[in-house]
Amino acid sequence: MPQTKYDPEKWLETTIRAINDYVKNAINTGIYEVIMEFPAPIIEQRLMPFNKTIIHFEIDDMPERMIGMGDNVFRLNYDEPTETTNPQEAREQRINFDVGIWATDKSGGTTSRMRAKQILSNLFGGAQGFQALFDAANNDDGSVEILRYEGGRFAIDTINDVRVYRMIDAQLEVRVFSRTPLSSTPGPAIEEILQDPDLTIIG
Secondary structure (H helix, E strand, O other): OOOOOOOHHHHHHHHHHHHHHHHHOOOOOOOEEEEOOOOHHHHHHOOOOOOOEEEEEEEEEOOEEEOOOOOOEEEOOOEOOOOEEOOEEEEEEEEEEEEEEEEOOOOOHHHHHHHHHHHHHHHHOHHHHHHHHHHHHOOOOOOOEEEEEEEEEEEEEEEOOEEEEEEEEEEEEEEEEEEOOOOOOOEEOOOOOOOOOOOOOOO
């Protein structure tokens, strides 16, 4: 399937879609299903047991940090013919995902859960996983960086009287750098600064 590339002006949607595509391109989608939200309400509405083992990514925190000082402008976008500027701000965005696995006996049970955990470790853990996601989402204008992937323990739940073999407490944290879109109304540029001829500087 096509791979979504990261767009710093659409940072949230392209980050989520890039991770979704990255995982789907690495798994057998006839066995596994990727859901980019907490799937419990969806699972409860389905006929149980479900046929595919579910891998979910749910955002639980999104801290952001301004880049630079002052007005936070990192690019003025000066246009010489019109003598205007169209400044853009930049931010560092960190997105923390809760990662989980949901399997039933019909979808492969504990074996399917173990294999899904191994797949996630390969996709997001270590230097190879970092580089693979970065390269997949890279559009030469920014990409998605893995900061950490850790945790994951096994548990058993019951939904509609069906045993569900889960992986819980796994965390994926990624970082992207965003920028504000260009304004439709650029502002005037300061071409020169004229000193008041009557101004006297003492010192």
